[in-house]
Amino acid sequence: MVKEERLQLILEQLTKDNKVQLTEMSRILNVSEDTVRRDIKELDVQGLLKAVRGGAIPTSTIPQHYRDREKYDVSHKLRMAEKAIPFLKNGQTIFMDGGTSVLAVAQMLPRDLKIQVVTNSFPVADVLEDHPNAEVIFAGGRLYKTAFTTIGQQAIDTIRNVRANIYFFGVSSIHTIGLTARSYEDSLVKRNMVENSQQIIALSTLEKIDTAESFFICPITKVDVLITEADSDNEKLQPYRDLGLKVV
Incomplete structure (x- = not known):
């Protein structure tokens, strides 16, 4: 599975469960937890989620200004x-x-x-x-x-x-x-x-x-x-x- 597919699946899981867990995503994607952790970090940098210990949670969608x-x-x-x-x-x-x-x-x-x-x-x-x-x-x-x-x-x-x-x-x-x-x-x-x-x-x-x-x-x-x-x-x-x- 290419990285872009993994990132999309992580975001879909976040939308579904309102959270992402490293162990579960590692099983779903059939990759190591370190790979999932790097993918989550990349999505965090893009502002699409917030990385936390053991996984990720959503960021607020409320307007900033x-x-x-x-x-x-x-x-x-x-x-x-x-x-x-x-x-x-x-x-x-x-x-x-x-x-x-x-x-x-x-x-x-x-x-x-x-x-x-x-x-x-x-x-x-x-x-x-x-x-x-x-x-x-x-x-x-x-x-x-x-x-x-x-x-x-x-x-x-x-x-x-x-x-x-x-x-x-x-x-x-x-x-x-x-x-x-x-x-x-x-x-x-x-x-x-x-x-x-x-x-x-x-x-x-x-x-x-x-x-x-x-x-x-x-x-x-x-x-x-x-x-x-x-x-x-x-x-x-x-x-x-x-x-x-x-x-x-």
């Missing part, structure tokens, strides 16, 4: 925001990153809620500008144009000086191995928000579940609550319930 994401899957983001609001109380300090699902939460904040928001997101800061009871601390830094957020040491220094009650984490990709991001510097900002928060609430559509990107943020066990647009008993979310996450 903020302008594309803000109009994508809007109804599901509103559903997640509705689920997120009950976690908020007067007097809390909240981290909000640049996820468009997090922006939906900011847009839905009750007008009488007295809260302090620390964010690196220009859209979140803009939405909260006229909220009568939300104090906003903006983590300045270098503009990450793809996401309309700030990144870099200045943003991280601001985050490190805050102890937040909740971090509303806008997920790019989530898997039982952990949470990942497409940008290295974005992953550093999010990692510091994780480390300086009492409770991590991840907002993710089902489309992002069981996918991975290149840059590791934190293990899945750091997440306390996983909010999706689906019912909490959705079968796809069972592995996360098994790991102790509260699924909403």
